[in-house]
Amino acid sequence: MTMTTALTTRPSKAQQAGVDLLRIVRINEEIKAVVGVAFKINIMALNAIFLAKRAGTAARGFGVLSNELRVFSQDLRDGMSVLTAHIHACVTEVSVVLQDIRHTALLRQAVEQSSAACGRAVLAAREVENDRHAERLARLRKQLRAALDDAFRMVELGGVLAKSAKIEAAYGQSFAVPLAQVSGEFDGVVEEIRASLESLRRSAFFTGN
Amino acid sequence: MKTTKTIFQDGNHKWIAIVRDPDKPNYLIDTNEYLVTHGGQGLLLDPGGAEVFPAVFSALSSEFDPSALSAIFASHQDPDICSSLALWLEFNPKMRCYVSWLWSSFIPHFGGTAETFIAMPDEGLDISLDGLHLQAIPAHYLHSSGNLHLYDKIAKVLFSGDVGAALLPPGDDGLFVENFDAHIRHAEGFHRRWMGSNEAKRRWCERVSQMEIDMLCPQHGAIYQGADVQRFINWFDGLQVGICGS
Numbered sequence: 001m002t003m004t005t006a007l008t009t010r011p012s013k014a015q016q017a018g019v020d021l022l023r024i025v026r027i028n029e030e031i032k033a034v035v036g037v038a039f040k041i042n043i044m045a046l047n048a049i050f051l052a053k054r055a056g057t058a059a060r061g062f063g064v065l066s067n068e069l070r071v072f073s074q075d076l077r078d079g080m081s082v083l084t085a086h087i088h089a090c091v092t093e094v095s096v097v098l099q100d101i102r103h104t105a106l107l108r109q110a111v112e113q114s115s116a117a118c119g120r121a122v123l124a125a126r127e128v129e130n131d132r133h134a135e136r137l138a139r140l141r142k143q144l145r146a147a148l149d150d151a152f153r154m155v156e157l158g159g160v161l162a163k164s165a166k167i168e169a170a171y172g173q174s175f176a177v178p179l180a181q182v183s184g185e186f187d188g189v190v191e192e193i194r195a196s197l198e199s200l201r202r203s204a205f206f207t208g209n
Numbered sequence: 210m211k212t213t214k215t216i217f218q219d220g221n222h223k224w225i226a227i228v229r230d231p232d233k234p235n236y237l238i239d240t241n242e243y244l245v246t247h248g249g250q251g252l253l254l255d256p257g258g259a260e261v262f263p264a265v266f267s268a269l270s271s272e273f274d275p276s277a278l279s280a281i282f283a284s285h286q287d288p289d290i291c292s293s294l295a296l297w298l299e300f301n302p303k304m305r306c307y308v309s310w311l312w313s314s315f316i317p318h319f320g321g322t323a324e325t326f327i328a329m330p331d332e333g334l335d336i337s338l339d340g341l342h343l344q345a346i347p348a349h350y351l352h353s354s355g356n357l358h359l360y361d362k363i364a365k366v367l368f369s370g371d372v373g374a375a376l377l378p379p380g381d382d383g384l385f386v387e388n389f390d391a392h393i394r395h396a397e398g399f400h401r402r403w404m405g406s407n408e409a410k411r412r413w414c415e416r417v418s419q420m421e422i423d424m425l426c427p428q429h430g431a432i433y434q435g436a437d438v439q440r441f442i443n444w445f446d447g448l449q450v451g452i453c454g455s
Contacts, residue, residue, distance in 0.1 A: 106296055109263035113210055116270035122299050 017098045023205040024094050028087045034196045035080040041158075041189055042077060045070040048165070048182045055175035061168040062179050065161055069186060072158045076193075079151040086144040093137040100130045145206050152197045159194060162187035211242075211261075211268040214384055216424060216432065217364040222247045222341060224366050225272055226426065229382050230264045237261065239377075240289050241428055243368055244269055245361065248339030250279040253297070254359060254368050255290045255428050262293040279338070280305040280327075282345070284370035284428065285353035286312040288319075295320025307336060307345065311355025329357055346416065348372060350409035365423040372413070373441055374399055375430030386431045389440050396430065397448070404450035414446040 049070055052063035104126055111119035166187060169179035210230065217224040227242040242265050243254040251273050257265050269275055278301055283291040291306070298304055298320055308316050310328035317326065327334075329345050336343040336359075345357040352371050359368040375396035386392045404410055418439075425433040425441060433441045 103296065103299075106259060106262050107299060110266035110296070113263055113267035114270040114275075116266075116275050118274065118276045118300060119270070122276075126299060 013101060017094065017101055020205060021091075021094045021098060023203060024087070024090050027200055027203055027205060028091060030196055030200055031080070031083050031087050034193055035084060037189055037193055037196075038073070038076045038080045041186070041193075042070075042073040044182065044186050044189065045073040048179075048186065051175065051178060051182055055172055055179065058173040059168070059171070059175055059179055062165060062172060062183070065165040065168055068161050069158070069165065072154070072161055075154055076151070076158065079147070079154055083144070083147050083151055086140065086147050090137070090140045090144055093133065093140055096133050097130075097137055100126075100133055104130060141206065145201070148197060148201050152194070152201060155190060155194045155197060158190045159187070162190045211264045213244075213268050213272050215272075216384075216426070217361075217366055219363070221249075222363065224361070224364055224424075224426075225269075226384060226432065227265055227268045228384060230261065233261065233264065238289055239429060241426065241430075241432075242269075243426055244273060245338060245341075245343070245359075246273060247341035249277060250339040251277055252280050252282055252336070252338050252343070253278055254282045255284050255370065256281050256293050256297055258289045258292045259296060262296045265293070266296075275300045277301075278304055280307060280336075282306075282336070282357075282359055282368075283308045283312070283316060284348075284358060284368070285309065285356045286315050287353070290428070291316060292319050294325075298325065307334070307357075309349075309353075309355030309357055312353075331355075333357060348409075348413050350404070350406040351413055352403040352405060354405075360420060360422075362421070365421050366426060367417060367420065367422045367424070367438075368426050368428075370428050371403060372400075372445070373425050373427035373430070373433060374403075375427070377430055383431055386433050386437050389433075389437050392431060393441075393444055399429075400445065400448055401450055401452045407450055410445060410448075410450055414442050418442055 045066060048066035052059045052066045055062065107123055107126055111123050162183060165183035166180065169183045170176055172179040210232070211227050212229055214226045214228065215223055216226050223246045225244040225246070227244065229239070233239060237258070237260055240255070240257050240261065242257050245252045245254065266275060278297065281291065281294065281297060281304065283306060294306060294316065304325070305327050306316065306321060306325050307327045307329055310330055313326050313328040331347060331349065333347050334345040336345060342362065344360045344362070346360050348356045348358045348370060350356065356370060358370055358372070373396065375392060376399055377395050422438045423434060425438045
């Protein structure tokens, strides 16, 4: 008689799901922090536009970049919304997988102890359902990773814009100091987001280690 | 694994008690589950918590095809009553669950869909099990605010949920009450604390006194039979309940 995999599943699967849940919860917390910072960028970009307008012709190059930074901040917010949606879907699915594991363990125990003929069929059906959930989680994991990569690339572009703005600030004549301050802050925040996303991309939730 | 004991049989009309699991951890309260069968159908009364599901399932399946269970009767909403619901539904997703209307949107947290639940009104409900007429009778506030018991007029058996329950000491694991006076000491504290209303208790005692009952089957402890049934009703009638011991 062939045993279903649900009968032979190692207990480490439950531990793995528990670890996955902890990891995804940590990623969620980190992304929440990044979303907060990304919102700050929007305000900073707006300030940069006002400052460039006040500086007039002396900061024309900065003005062009500050508009780009404003577009970037909006794109970043959209990217963060996508990330948030993916992370919520992942948290839900990891919870479902955890529930599946507990459910299956109880069913397995019942079937092993009982003589009911229907037991193995029910267990096999449960296993199919578990596989479906596991596959969905694997898909969501990939989507989340791809969304993180997209956000990372976007933030790298933001970093280039911020650095260019720092250079342009130097040509701002009497406005050079405040423009340098704004672009420096912008660069600092973008770097902060970049570092967070970089660390999230290395999370064991994606590598499985 | 739990053991099964047929406490009533007339052809394929049976009451089977599923009781006493020697492997059950002590931190879980012991529970009695009852299976009523008639024709090809089965009704499981207070199927128990998720943690005891393997023990209950394996015992039940030694007597009855679990996929032929047509319904579950949940006397009230507690986790030791029906937190195993989702697991039972794995075996028959079309299975129904009878429950007080008061809990019909709470118990779905244990599992099931909108189609699973049959909400029983406060005045009770007639339940048919493959032609066998069973009656859900009101036992509200004993102990839950939406609480029903199940009476089988033919078998003269009353499933009484937490009424009649006793927290028996280790080793005292007889299925039937053998010495009423000794047994009731283990029931007294439970009833004083868990039963919330003297008025509700009075009404219940009046109602069940008018029924023909050979066996009164609680969800915890031992079954009262014969003269011990009326003895219990009289004792309960005289007990002051809704009291915290301290």
